[in-house]
Amino acid sequence: MNKTLMASLLALALTGCASSQSDQPFSLTLAHINDTQSHFDADDVRLSFANKAVYTRAGGSARVFNYANQLREQAHTNNQAFLFLHAGDAWQGSGYFTQHKGAMNADILSRMQLDAMTLGEREFALDNRHLASFIEQVDFPVLAANLDARQDADLQAVENLQPYVLYAFKGNKKKRVASVKDAGKSPVVAVLGLVRQDMATAGKQVGQLSFEQEVSRAQSTVNALKEQGVSHIVALTHLGLERDNQLAQKVNGIDVIVGGHAQGLLGDFTALGGTKNEPYARRFTNPDGRGSTCVVQSGQFGQAIGKVTVTFTYDGRVSQCEGGNTLLVDQQFYTDVRRNDTQRVSEQQQQSIMAAIADADADNIAIVAEDKSLQQYIAKEYQPALLKAYGKVIGVVPQTLAHAQLPVTGKSSQVAPLVAASQLYWLNTQGVQSVTGRQADFSLVAASAINQGVEIGAIKAGQISMELLPGNNPISLVSLTGHQVAGLLLEAINGAIAPNADGGSFPYVAGLRYQFNETSRGRGYLSRIEYARNGQWTRLDPNTQYQVALTGFHALANGGGQTLFDAQQVLTDRIDLAYVNGNLAAFPVARLSKNAQGAIEVNYINQPLNCQQAQVSCNTPAYAFTDYVRDNRPALTALAEPGISLNRL
Incomplete structure (x- = not known):
């Protein structure tokens, strides 16, 4: 068992089940991304409006950050609890990673003010020395409850690698706490991380790490959290959608699974020229027949962001789980993928597209500007070397x-x-x-x-x-x-x-x-x-x-x-x-x-x-x-x- 996990479970046992937690209804909003794969810049995308293909740019860290800030502000206005999560595979996938070996990921993800992240298989693309450096540099916890690092020289002493993290909320204000006892009457949300149990056999650089079975470790961690008095539990996973769905049906006590690895954008995007995938925020009944778990994932490359709002009953069960994925796009559209000035859509078509996006039913797409400060930082510190390496x-x-x-x-x-x-x-x-x-x-x-x-x-x-x-x-x-x-x-x-x-x-x-x-x-x-x-x-x-x-x-x-x-x-x-x-x-x-x-x-x-x-x-x-x-x-x-x-x- 992970040394950190052993210490955490011991703390739970010592605290016992006595808790002064409030029995008032509680609502939590989660913004989430996954499989960003070092796509810090926006990507070209092809969309369809009124059966006409158009091209624009979507995602990028500066655009995701801006939209996440908008969601934060909404939560602040509504005095509602809010967390921003990353479900793994932040690493390998662009020339930025080839050049910076995870250091840029640590820099930019920290600037995006994440509250937690789990590990995907791409985080094991190099070696555990690089991974340890990344985990030590980020200013948010990296979570993996079923990862045992006791035998690995690079990761065994990394304190920021945790099985779970606890956040106590007083309205919109949150505080990281060590136990429910430290939270007083404030509602506490536990976010636990799960990585693939077969990571060691997937051809990755895992060193001397061992990976425990996903379902059994999830259940034992949930049980320990429940014994302490934690009422609201989020599993941050990188298992793929099918295994997330199975996890929801095999483990009691997880309220929300925020997943990664599947890469498909949950929801119906056929009206935009995309595909219709499994529904977003699908709920599954737990084995005990009493509780239920809501499963969500976003897409890939940071082109979209997921947002789910979970409402709990007085006794801590999920009563509502609603939300969706939103594709984050630029405001300018083109008739050709090369996006030259001469290929901009006509003014009439531009207005038609803007009206379609502004439609109340079109909540799966939004025009979002890039956060100016973060965009300028990336353009100054990182883009010049990458553009030079990319060539013609x-x-x-x-x-x-x-x-x-x-x-x-x-x-x-x-x-x-x-x-x-x-x-x-x-x-x-x-x-x-x-x-x-x-x-x-x-x-x-x-x-x-x-x-x-x-x-x-x-x-x-x-x-x-x-x-x-x-x-x-x-x-x-x-x-x-x-x-x-x-x-x-x-x-x-x-x-x-x-x-x-x-x-x-x-x-x-x-x-x-x-x-x-x-x-x-x-x-x-x-x-x-x-x-x-x-x-x-x-x-x-x-x-x-x-x-x-x-x-x-x-x-x-x-x-x-x-x-x-x-x-x-x-x-x-x-x-x-x-x-x-x-x-x-x-x-x-x-x-x-x-x-x-x-x-x-x-x-x-x-x-x-x-x-x-x-x-x-x-x-x-x-x-x-x-x-x-x-x-x-x-x-x-x-x-x-x-x-x-x-x-x-």
Whole structure:
């Protein structure tokens, strides 16, 4: 158990259930965001009014801060309790994070006057030293009741990492307290944090942390809080909507779950050209059949903010839970995503849009100015370095391109097939072929090689290397037989769809197409594998050698398992491609081997490839994608045929 949690529960036990808490009805307003992913600037968005597409900017820290302040002021005017919460995944997702490693997040989030935050998987993108620094720098508590940090050298002594926090309210005024006893007759709200129980197996940098089961730890923490006399409990989670809904039905005593990770914007946004997702503020009956829990989430990137008002009965149960997500947009609209002055909507259309937004029924969107002070601070302290690193515009994305690990109905990757296509294109350009001396037949890309989707708007070279493909794994070119390719695909797919797998090994392709049929949970067979030969789809021959492009995950046999390791164990012809002092170079590989700990090692024929050297750049996937967009697809849209048929049970 977490050392801090042990101390907190001991304090609860010592306090006992005696409490002088008021039995008067109580109302609490929660403003909340999640999955902001270092999107401190506003994003381009496509909306629809009167069936006409228009483009504007949404979100950004300065706009979210301004709207949160408006909600604070409303609560102050109504003398109502108010909290502003972040449900995790504040980190990795933009060039800002690449440059500042969490320090900017600590700075800006503190300036936004949050009252608490929990941890998402992106907070574990680096190592616990960076995470500890972030938690120590922020001026609000970071909550995780089911995280045990006692064995971790970096986080075990971080006092600001807590299982929960208590706030006592006197009207709109709040005070952080150590116990209900310290609050006197003032109502107390407990906010407890929950992180994913499977974080340690999700490929994150968790050090020596351990993660306890979400439901059991939530219930034991709630029970201890109730014993002290806390009547109002909020769970701040980063589990995903489905697990939040399950939590509400398996744990007694949580009044509100403010969640993250799902990223979908709860509510109906079809009138704005968006989608209709699950309702906001859905209530579930607890296992005891007496209490109920209200579940809310906002969207992603800080484009919207959620607001829920919870009213409690005299005995502390939820009687009402109402609110919604509000998309925060700029006041200027355009007919094109490039948003040039000549592309502004007409004055008549502008007035029509403003009237639609001002409509009393359109409470899911609001025109909100950016907080001037925070916007100027970001523009002065952080933007110049980022804009320099981003470089020139190489294309435009008319519609957001989504990325998901597995291609299932309604949720697939539009980005991974483009990345695979870019590598096949790049390898077969004249300049690259002069280095490799080979013609690539097809390309395989692991889903985990892509960091995120591609948002609508202009796309710059630096965004590709810093956000979309930020890794340091080179493109590899290796000879494999058709039989070996089939084995690689089978092992990678079975590994990706196995129970509890994260899908990271799933192979997306270019110049190749296949059909996989699942026959039992996490297992199946390939019914078709074809490659494009002279513009015609041709069945892959088991005995023919093909030149296959791979990224680091597959090339190191992590996703292809034993088949790919065996294929490179003796006298492989694989070459890894990287830039040295700005010039493309090939690094021939002799074979793969395993060290005493079982880790795979690459043995080079001549000079080893050291991606940590200052003059070496191994991120050839980013170079390939940049060239592909600039040369072939300056208007970047999804491919019509991704080449994959995945038939799940």
